[in-house]
Amino acid sequence: MLPENYHKMMEKAVIKNLIDAVKKLYVSDVEPSDMQIQSTKKDFEGDITVVVFPLLKYSGKSPEDTASELGEYILEVNTGFTAYNVVKGFLNLQVSKTAWLDEFIRLWLSGSRYSFSEIGKDRITLIEYSSPNTNKPLHLGHIRNNLLGYSLSRILTGCGYKVYKTNIVNDRGIHICKSMLAWQLFGQGKTPSDTGMKGDHFVGEYYVEFEKAYKKETEKLVSEGLTREEAAEQSKLMHDARQLLRKWESGDKEVVSLWEKMNSWVYEGFDATYEDMGVDFDKVYYESDTYKLGRDIVNEGLEKGIFHRKKDGSVWVNLSSDKLDEKLLLRTDGTAVYMTQDIGTAVQRYNDYKFDRQYYVVGNEQNYHFQVLKLILKKLGYKWAEGIHHFSYGMVNLPEGKMKSREGKVVDADDLIDTMVITAREMSEELGKLHDYDDKEKKEIYRKIGLGALKYFILKVDPRKNMMFNPRESIDFNGNTGPFVQYTYARIKSVLRKGEDKGYAVKNISADVVLNEKECDLIKLLRRFNTVVVEAAETLNPSVIANYAYELAREYNQFYHDYTILGEENDKLKDFRICLSEYSGIIINESMRLLGIDMPERM
RNA sequence: GGACCCGUAGCUUAAUUGGAUAGAGCACCUGACUACGGAUCAGGAGGUUGGGGAUUCGAGUUCCUCCGGGUUCGCCA
The missing domain is CATH 3.30.1360.70 (Arginyl tRNA synthetase N-terminal domain)
Known part of the structure; x- marks a missing residue:
């Protein structure tokens, strides 16, 4: 209770x-x-x-x-x-100050359970996040996506929702055919293990190879006097890639087998990145499984007169009654587009889970897409369409401007994670507080700090806003950062350890301790945790928890600086301060857990 | 051009959803370790919240307008 x-x-x-x-x-x-x-x-x-x-x-x-x-x-x-x-x-x-002491005793007795609210009790909620294409490795944009999706799932779970994390892998389409073609042309039968590369990077390399060769080819055609459009139309490479796609759709054994092989390389790479990032999924959907269902549903809708067919055979939905224009649902040749498969995936998911809500963690460049998706599902008569919601987050910009994957102007996820962990190691070695740890333990701590810095840096800003990712600032571990919060936690743990080592055991908190200002401030802040988590859940905003965790850590550090804990001579007061420290640690840890950030006991 | 979003210190950002003196961090300057962890703490400087108007006791927050930036409107995903 x-x-x-x-x-x-x-x-x-x-x-x-x-x-x-x-x-x-x-x-x-x-x-x-x-x-x-x-x-x-x-x-x-x-x-x-x-x-x-x-x-x-x-x-x-x-x-x-x-x-x-x-x-x-x-x-x-x-x-x-x-x-x-x-x-x-x-x-x-x-x-009165004694009232604050009473309040703390209440908090203390209830432990971290105090934090949990039941606003979402038993409501079935799906969170789709990550949603990668299988032609290239994950980048910084995916990192923001993954961290938001994962944190959201923890926050909602913390508030009693029954959450399922899902991923939709865009494993089919022209993009993967480009990588396949380039591998056929230039790959000489090599595999990731031959080259020592991660599978996703390996396949991504061939995608880049294709784009390079394609650019060279079209530029040559242009120099021979063709227009850009004509060059694109006459490109042999593009023609062959399309040919591969058609063969894939018709089930050509050889093409499907190559497709399976290359995708499996990519998945191996993705799995490693997900593990590094510390995110996971309850169920993974594949576009290659769901697009057919989408196509069938669109054809059904066509028969019912909800959609219409144009003279060229393409199928469209008219959204002019909703102040939007027409949207393509099936191509002239009857093949599926992005929207088609999203319809299929949504229906499939509802059949699988009968969800109350479904959140799509997808960038704000797709606001229009999801507006249309919801309208189409409603037109099709699915009542649950009311429950789908686009969790629209802002783009990640670099100091030199927007990230552009086609121009190779991206921050690679694996590289970034490596850099953060290395920086954590360097800083930690410089401070030299981990002498008695073995290499494995140290490595684990560097990982926690490096990832903590990265995750906090990204999650502390309002998800709806575009954010600036400055690599130089992201590896700063002072001030409003993940390592600052982790440091505070490690510091608390250190005090508690030291107390135990001296054989000191807290009996209970006495009700006749006189609190100082700092202690009251800390209790006021600790008490707010519950409402902060609810606010984060209701506004779908992990950043309020990040900012809270920082504020709490700062407040604790001030208290720690101004007053002695273990050195306090009045035993009642000492007991209280030890408990206050321990409880602060619990709430700091709990806050960071909701962000998906692991905490080191020492650092 | 239509639709949607954003603009807060030099930089990165916050503001209890309309409340008090717009908070922090980085960078810059000054101070604090024989102390339970200095990845810390204290102090200084830095703002016409893009401009203008409206609504009211009260606006960074709501409405209108202008300026600046972004996204989107593909038989791409």
Whole structure:
């Protein structure tokens, strides 16, 4: 059973007091919307603040006078408050310090369970994220995608949702045929293990080979006097790639076997990257499995008159009644497009899971696509279409501009992870605090720090916004960073270890300890964890948890700096501070866990 | 051109969803270790929240307009 949140309790009491006060002092009934209670900002004295502006119409007096009269009344009837002050139109009420100690004891007794809310109890939720193409390795954009999807799944799980993580692998289409063709032409039968390359990088290399050869070919044609379009049309390479795609669609044994072989190389590479990143999936869908279902559904819709066929044989949906234009669903030759397979995948998923909600973690460049997808599913009569939602996140830009995969202007995921871990190692070796660890243990710690830095750097910004990824800043481990939070945690662990080593055992928290300002501030912050997690879940925003974790770590460091813990002579106070430290560690760890960041015990 | 999004210190960003004096980090300057971890802490400097107007007790946040940037509108995915 969860304990009552003391602060919520006090807020409720204040509301009740206000209703009575207005009735008694100004003889009127307060409308609920005029009641504005919030926690007091840090720069002001007090704990709970009443915004009195909306109440002026009842009092007919100045903000200051109204606030004072209300404060006077509340202090008289509610013994929970020890003082009040008025700043402009704000009435700040002050809770006694012993109340904060009581609050902490409540938190302490409930442990980290306190954090869990049940707002999503048993609601079946699918989260689709990652969604790679199989022609090239993962890059920085995928990293943001993966981290957001994974963190979201942890946050929602933490709030009681039944979450399934899914991935849709775009394993078929012209892009993989390009890699296949280039491998046939230039590969000389080599395999990733021959070259010592990761499979996804190996296949990606041939995709680049194709693009290079294709560019060379078309430029030659252009120099011979053709226009760009004509050159593209006459390209032998492109023609052969299309030929491969057609053969694949018709089930040509040789082509399908090559396709399977090259994709399997890619999957091996992807799996390694996912493992490095620390993300996973409950179920992986493949476009090659779902596009046919999509095609069948579109054909059904065509028979029912929901879609229409043009003279050239292509199939379209008319969305003009929704203020959008027409959208292609099947090509002239009857083959599927991107939208077709997404329809198939969505239906397949609903059949598999009967979800209440499904989130697609996909970049904001596809806002239009998902708007249309939802409309089409609704037109097809699927009631569950209301439950699908595009989790649209912003692009990752580099200091030199936008990432462009075709121009090779990308930050490779594996390279980036390696760089971060290496930086962590260098910094750690320089500080030299891990002498008594063996190499395996050290390696694990470097990994935690390097990835912690990367994950935090990306997750701390609002997902909806485009973000700037400056490599130089991302490897800074000071200030508002993942390693800062990890350091605070390691520091707490160190204190706790030291206490135990000395044979000191905390008995219990005494109720007659006198708290200082810092301790009260820390408790106030710890208490907020629950609402922060709920906010993150409701707004689908991991960054609020990242910012909270940072704020908490900073607050703890201040406390740690200003007061001694193990050196405290008053045993009751010492016990309290040890518990406060341990609990801070629990909440910091819990916050970072919701972001998918592992914490080192030492670093 | 139509639709949607963004603009906050030199840089990267936050702001309890309309509340108080717009918070932090990096970089810059100054100070704090014989202390439980200095990957830390304290202080300084840095802002007309792109411009203008409207709404009201109150606007970074809502509405209009202009300026600047982005995404998208493919028989690509």
